[in-house]
Amino acid sequence: MRRVSNKAFIRKLADKSFRASRTRNIIAVVAIALTATLFTTLFTIGIGTIENFQQQTMRQAGGDSHGVIKDISPQMYEKMSQDPSVKECADTMLVAYSVENPEFLKRHVEAWYYPEYHYPHCFVDILDGRAPQKADEILLDEESMNLLGLELKAGQKVTLQMKIRSSADAVTERTFTVSGVTKSDPALNVGFAIVSEAYRGKYADELVYTYDQDGSTTGTVRMDVNFANSFSIQKKLERVIENSGYSSDETDPDYVASNANWAYVSDGGETDPVTAGAAIGGLILIILTGYLIIYNIFQISVIRDIRYYGLLKTIGTTGRQIRTIIRRQAFVLGFIGIPLGLIGGFIMGKAVVPRVMEVSAYGSDSVAVSMSPSIFIGAAAFSLLTIWISTGKPARIAAKVSPVEAVRFTEQSGRRKNKKRSTDGGKLWRMAFSNLGRNRKKTVLVILSLSLALVLLNSVFTVADSFDMNTYLKKFVSYDFQIANARYFGMDPYRGISEDEVQEEKLSESLIESCKEQDGFQEGGRIYETDGCVGLRKDSWKVPSYVPTDENGVAGKYWNGQFSTLNLMDEENYRVSFYGIEDFYYSRLEVWKGEKDWQTIREKMKTGKYVIATVEPDDNGFVEKEEVWLLPGDKVTLTYGGGQQREFEVLSVVKTDYWSMTNRLNGNFKFYVPAELFKEMASDQYLMSYGFDVDDDKEQAVSDFLTFYTTQEEPLMDFTSRQSYIEQFARLTQLFTLVGGILAMVVGVIGVLNFINTILTGIVTRQREFAMLEAVGMTKKQLGKMLMLEGLYYAVLTIVISLVFGSVFSVTALRLLIGGMWFLKYHFVIWPMAVTFPILLILGVLVPKAVLRFEKKKSVVEIITNL
Template structure:
């Protein structure tokens, strides 16, 4: 046979056969569009979330520069800035340790010098006026001006109180003219004043570099650095320091943690989740696209055989199918990209809302990588899905094509068992035997046999439908695993917690009786809370980081605590060793005085556990409790435990007096309810009166209280009004706040999982409908033959409906078996690995959807056969193959 090498003819054949298969094309385009939609939604969700998290992280870190080299002298800056690997750098400088205006206690302000060319990198956006030029001009953000009682307009006068260096005891007052107003950053609860280079020169005498003496940031240069790209930023920074003749022990440098390229490979969970999502979508798309083209090839197998008869090669037959797939992709992918982007942009804000960057301005950009990635993965799925059907069409011979029936297979792929038969006579004898049976013609048996004619197609339909059911059940299983009690246990130990606004910024220290006056909680606010309707009971918490220090020569570090080569005790943070903070020969400690209310909130890990005994012994003033670190699952990090029950320790009070205690019990840390929200290796708890003996009653950090059930929302509204109008420097936190965040988190997962389940379910229904419809269309001659030998139309309809019900029944069985096994293994492992989840076996979503499957299995075949062409038996028998 002569092969025909005519590309134009092949293209014409492909295009004409493409236009002839309209039903196939509609279903295929829909399937491809849905697949592209899933990919686009996933890419939009991933890239959009990363972009917004990265943008918010940049704002919180101070800018979008690749890295920063900290606390340099001007001379060091000049030397390092000449490194050839640096593309751009800026010498930013803090102008004062603290802006002391009382209006900034709740939202503190900072005074900086930043070169004007560097404003865009620090997200400084002037909304009115201009940059400062003279020494008495300043840029201020709009919210800071409002707190000062001024309109957010340029030209106004402001007076700022400045504590220049940390050890300064006097405050300097300076008047400025507002040259311009900058936009307040929603990602930061911090105000900014930006001065000019003229101010820096005019006050150079107070901005001398003293960091090596007193660790004062004022007067030291913060060197913002940008390289040509964001890869290996930390290594580049270290190389810049080394090139300047310094070591990383002398100078500290950090990569901007907003750049995920510097540590993307360190998060296998995120990477695994993304890969899992991509594979799931590819599998879903494959199940339907493959089935569509396989059915199409089987239906048109005689057509491909005739093409090979007139000279078409196997490669050309493949090209015909590939060309048709390309046309379908070009039609379906753009629609899927648009729909997927709309869905992704709708879900992404929900993720950002529940993040720690809640007040970030949300924006999902039409990143080209979203559409490029989704299009590439959809085309890849389409290419893989059409591979095997194209091979079937290409390998079939003309003779086999004429004899091919649904459920048959090419001769080359058949078992060689026929070649082993002994002679033609044996074959004829075997063919002449009659099968004797009494129930072979029953409809239910015929319907079941029909499913086995093409086992691969049947399996694909069952997998496609079952995938949607299992995914639905998995979504509800994970959602039901969300445990509010576990979630709240991490953040909440009482219904309400009130404190000074600085406490919620982790700025409370209790370092001295002078500074604590601006940090402490007022008794007037406590009295208001105790007078509220619904108030039950509460307690005060006193806290100081200077009231006591652990006497160094009376404490022996445990063997589990990390030490450096010199035997100095410390801890590792992100792989870097940091010595424990010391004051002379003693270790800095945090001392907490608690009232009776907190005893019921303690979670004892080791030591005395009877609360009444603990009360009595602590009241003697000879015992204390020691807090130990825990991980997200509330498991104690034993290598950080500094004491054991029964240890005798000596605390050195602020006035130099020493006091010996015995460690009565070790308690798990209550970070959000019973600390100043800073980590401390040595955190001790004593009764409030013992604390006041060692320090004073001025270190009142917070007050926690419980209320009657059902009164939380009302009391929250009262506190909100009071802190806005009466004591704006005070603030509160409620259990309801964390409950809302929990519901947002679980609702988000339900939303994302629900959308995914809906689309996968739709694809499964399309796959099932396509199989049933194509089967009915391609079996018209078969149905005509059955009618010719006496089968009624009603019996044929009943047989087809039974086939649909068998599909539904098979899906139910497969879903139950695989869904339960998947839930009991993979989902159990997944949920047990999350600290706020507790696995629960859930099956009711599958049971709820099974009646829908049965209805679908009945309705689709019933409608398809009723809507078929009304032709006589003779017409269908005489129709050419």
């Protein structure tokens, strides 16, 4: 067969055919734009959120370096920095164990040395002044300057109370000139004081490396490392260590610790299967919704123009050329619709990303929405892929049809219809219902696209309705307000080691009394705690068989594959977190095993013969066997007061209330006794916190009072409230509803557009049929009624399918998903779909009516002879 160069002709033919299908083109452009909008929104939210999380995580990690080699000497740094795989590194150094100024109690300040060239990697942004050069010059962040009552200008004097090493008995006061003011990092409640290289030289004697002797981190080098790329960071760090003659094995004496910056998601970490599944599911959902409408548009378009393609076959056009014509038209529409979708999707994503960051643990006022080319390239590529897939079958149908088949083609499923005999004439409702079966595939696609939107909408509201505020609040707060020393809520928490140290971390009685005087105060209670005065005799506790022990029988746990024994107070006693509680707390205990009636618990505890033990539950509140070390009825002997001993029976085992009834540190053994018994065994100086309830209508007033009091009257005290967690929970729920609602809305618009397109093209392609019906006596009014009945059938079938599938999907997949999240409790919800059903019925009537009204009026003879 002779090859003819006719590509230009085919392009011209495709373009002319394209211009002749204006209605289809408009609908297709809108559909493609919506599909591209979905993809762009997904990519913008996904990539934008990941980049912001990564940026904020880098800030919390201390910089954007790939990894860090920790606690090494300057000599070790020099050796490791020569490794050929290291592209860039810095010898940052902690120059003081802590900065003890009382103004920094609520906001921890650290003193570091950073090389000036490394400032950008540590997010050091100088707002005023310059980097320190002299030994008595320093960079200080703006928030720390505010806390010290200084103007945000360089050149001012500041005195820092520096505890050089953890073992130091005294605090060293040093006066510096602020050479520059740096921007405070909103991702951290931590300030930084940065000294110069000259400072390291002047105080070299106190910055001597002693970590291998006493574990002091002052004077150690934190080696920030960057490699050629961020793949396999941890393995590269370990290779650098081993190449320098040291070990990355914790059991070796020459072990050197390192860790990859957890902000780099490319470091070979395992992907959460739920997250990965959700991402893949989202892509499949969007491709499916885009496919449904684009496929349907071109399927109907091919059916409408099937005689045209048959005529092209008669003049020698090949099937391949016809496929090219259809593909070319589709991609021309894509090049129009996709840019519109990219813009719309980016605008949507830009609105959502800040909300995602706002409710996250990384909340920041410096959220930037990514303009990464990968967003637009990825969205455009997936949109083009969807167009390619969607137009495949319609193109094949047009390519395969023969000229004779094209002339005789009618829109039906291809099944041979059974002949029906009727004596009462044709009924409009029967004719309308039969018309739905003419092309069952098209009918199924329309109903499926509409049902998918309804099911998605219902799923979004089902999950949103499953957000359980009581469960969420129960994890964080058991009463309206909690007051404590600011250290309790900070990075350097309450420990209760000794009566001397506790003076700087205990709660003041004056704040408690002030709270009691507030209008609306109901009741409250104190919690006392010590980590250093009470121990559990090892020989009084029978170690369960499933708890690992070392060769001496000391119990422990495995952390990252390494066995670590429990903390010991001395050779004969395990360290205990010992709590004294007042009556206010008994009703708030969540008992796992043992006595459950809180009034009985209170009465028995007053006898002084019992203790309450704790067990650590998982996020869903379940208790694993391996975490159970004591059971009700077990006898334990506690030591206190320099050798005194007292035997107790475990009355109940309660689930640990980490945020409301502990010092927020992970202790191995936690015991509760009445407050009076605690004072007898330890001291009344260990006052950790105070919780209380107020009248609902007084919560805001009490919150305002505490804000003022802890700022102006006793700035060393602080508080948290139930209302703050309620607001946090509300933001989380709103975020999910916003993101899911946008997705459901766009999918819904696609479904409605598909429905309108089906009715519209159905009327256009069936004009000959309608003319024949009019020729045998059907009026235009009857014709309109038949089409409205078809629209109603579409709506009713959609309602039935979405009800059935939505309900099944809700009680199976959604219920399973919701059950895996600790703050969700499944509730069967159907009202979002029910609200949309009347809208569907109205559309089913109005769309056919509107289409018929705007159709051009032609005579029956003209239609029959010209079509």
